[in-house]
Each structure stands twice: as structure tokens, then as C-alpha cells.
Amino acid sequence: MNRIRRWSVPALAATALLGSLTLTAPAVAATGTDTVAQAQDLRAAAPKITRAEEIRRATLWLTADAGKPVPYSQHKNWKDGYRQDCSGYASMALNLPKPAPNTVALKNDGWTKPIKMSELRQGDLVIKANSDDPNHRHVVIFDHWDSGKHSYQAYEQAGHVGTRHTSHSYGLKDGDGYHAYRPVNLAD
Template sequence: MRRLRTRPGPPRAGVLAVVLPLAGAAVVVTAAPAPAATAAPLPTAPCGSRGVTAQDTELAARLNTRLTKKLRGYMDGYRVSCARAVVETVRARGLPQRAAVIAITTAIVETGIRNINREVDHDSLGVFQQRATWGSAAQRLNVAWSTGAFLDKMLRKYPDGSWRSAVVGDVCQRVQVSKYPERYQPQAGDGQIIVSALWSGPGVARAQVVARAKSWNPATAQRVPYSQTKTRDGYRTDGSGYASMALGLAKPGPITVDLAKPAYTRPIAMNQLLQGDLVIDPVGGNTARMVVIFDRWADAKRTSYWAYQQRAGYGTDHRVVTHGLRAGTQFRAYRPVNIH
């Protein structure tokens, strides 16, 4: 548990006010901010045996444009390597993504996802700023161990899986017992974005998306029947489950509404569509929402396009559609964040 709560960015400079006499009146002149002394960065320990990879640095650059809160513009390869170590520990435990979101959200608030190896707040150490009562210094600085200890306490505090439906910030607070409980929930959205970027591994190529889409034998007698309750290889056999399978997302796949959120995609213009991008209508009930996987334009004027789709009443299909191209449509184009 941590009590030092500082944004990981540079400190703000002070402002100097000077009072000058002028015709019997006092005029206050505000000078330019004076340079402030930059605090020395806190010492950190590596978060994993692989260190910081080029992939970590590349992902950090992408995340810096998508995060919206504390860490926007401050992600770097080291922070990604620490987040990766946390996420890999959660996956090794067989827990779902939500457990990783809770852990990463906590780490954002506590340390900015850094494995701090100096006791700057009482005897707190590590990614979660765990006190000495949690374990030895060596244990708390081992990200896999400290994440495991965090998860163990979470499971004890929320028996029967009740943490799965609880508010993320509330779970963080109940595990950490912070003096500032209100600081967790605002970071939960960014926690989800970071976890989603790491959960499926390094990403997927556009050609891989198409190859996976073809694996369900679209528009043939061997196509996969449509169902919102059945699964194939762990993925739901509805539209969003099919898209999730093609993109290599965590099973059974997010629903259509979630696919249109920043954790998984970002909006683009229809004329920017590339193979493997999605066209989504996230509005309405689960029988009205729809997602298709863009393949290629069907004509030079771009008035229609070929798309892969798990179509209700039919199953896996590959056909020409016009979704998103007509006035008044609720369909929008989206680019998956894990595609390259």
C-alpha cells in the first residue's frame, strides 16, 4: 500500500510575481515561469527476465495516443514490460482479463506501473507498493510474486468470484486499503486499454485475420452455424465472437458493443478501411447489433465491399455489403488496436 501519490511527469515550475510602482499605483507583473529543479527519478528494478524489448517500446508509443488519464504521454518500454509481467501472471493463474485490469489499474495509481525498489513511503516496495507485511523485499520486487500476492488477497476478499461483477476501483481499494480510494476508478479505463493491448500477445497481421476468418469455411456447406449461445474452439459463434476469433482476442470474445470501445478498436473513416478492419453497428439490443470484417472494396468507386460475417440465420459468410456507406447508417468503421 502506498501513500506517495505523484504524477509521473515533470514537476510544474513556479511563477514569480513582481510589484512595480507606476504613477502612484501598483502594477503586478507576472514573470515567465522560473526553471524548477527536476526531481531525481525513483530507482526501479527490472520487471522480468526479458528486460525491455523493442516490442515494448513500440507498444508504448501506440498506448501514449490512446490513454486518457494519468499515464497518457508517459508510457515507455519499461512501463510496458512491467505491465506485461503483471498480465502474464494473471493469465498463468487462469484468471480472466478483468483480474488483470484490476491489478493494472492499481499499479497505475500506486507507481505508474514501475517496480520501485527504494522505500519512499514507509516500507513500501514494488509495482503495487506493498508494505513489509506482504512479504520480503525480494518477494515484493518480484513482479510475478507480488502480482500473485495481490490476486490471492483479491480472491480472499471476494469469495465465489464476486470480484468479477464489482466495480474495478472498489476492488482495488479493498485489496490496497488506500488513504485515497477515489483515485482508482478514474484509471480503470486506461487499465483496460493496457490489458487489452497485452492480453492477445504482440498483435495480429491483416493476412492472419483473413486466414482465421476463412477457417470457419464462409459461404460453403461446411460453414459454422450462427448462435449467440454456442461456441467453436472457445469463441461464440455470433458476429462478435467470429470477429474476436479472427483478431485473436481472448475467448469467448467481447460483445459487439465492447468491440466498438477504445480497449479493442479506434474509429476511422470508411474510406480508410483496410483488410481486417471492422465495420460495426453497436446500437440497439443484441439481436440488432452487427459487426463485419472488411476484406476489400468490390468496385473502384467504393460503393460496396467484400466482408466476412457470422450472419444470423445463415452462418459464416463472405459477401458484398454496403454497411456504413449510406446516409443515416449506424454502422461505423473501426481499426482493431492489435492489428498491424
């Protein structure tokens, strides 16, 4: 028994339209290829910056709020368009394109490359990104070693205090989760 289906003109038009969209629309990869490509485009747009310029930019937020540090916030952007959290601050100092990468992206998405803590130079980053809780992730901008290399001076954007330049020992104790990274857009 043969059955003949009758299609209405609107149904045929809709089917043809959907078929043409499927053939011409950009494919969205289930593997996250588009996200990787977008990250590569952003990294390519990141201008080269000297370490001295990065540190000059980092110092801007120390007094940018009418002579006071920029306040910390994970939900707000500062007047320059960068997030007021630690990764937004590091991205601003590095002059990375907006929207700036978060702490996990700074570590994992090609913005930085791992180095040894002993290789840290001014402008490198010390990052803790391996936590399921965003409140336990952090990034600081290395400035210089304190005497004895048991601590170092770093710039950071921290909760309850905002932007500051202070001494840290992150990454110097086994198991604290902090590691050293060199930003790839630094022009050495």
C-alpha cells in the first residue's frame, strides 16, 4: 500500500529554509573548537608589552579611585573596562583584550607558559587556578624577590583591600597550589 504525503507550500518552504541554513550556517563544534579559535584570536590581538610598561600599568590601580586603590569586585568593571578582580587586574596590567581572561584561562588557554618559581622575573604571574571554587583561585603579578628569596613583592587585586603591592610566599610552599607563569605577550 503506497501512501502519498502531501506537503503544503509553507511546510516545503520552511524545510527548504532550514536545509539551507544547515548548509550555510557556521558549524558549532561539540569539542569547543569555536571557543579555542576565539581564544586564539584574542591572544593574537594582545599587543606585546614590556615588563616596565606592565608594572607601570599595574601601579595605576593603586591610586585610581580618587587617590585610593581600586576596590575589589568579581561582578563589576572599573572605568577602563576591566573586571575589578585579580585576573581582570592582571589582564589590565598586561593590556590584554577585553573581555579579559579569568584566572583559569590565564593559566590554561595559552596566555601564559609555565616556568619554575626560581625563574620568576618582574611581570611574571603566580597563579592558583586548580580549584572548583572561584573564591580559592588567585593570580598576582611578581615584582621582585625579598632578601633570602623566602618571599617576594607582588601586585594584586584582593578581596576586602582592593589593589595593593605586598609581600607573598605563594608558590614557595609545597602543595599550596600556586605556580609561576610567564605571559606570552611580554616583550623581553
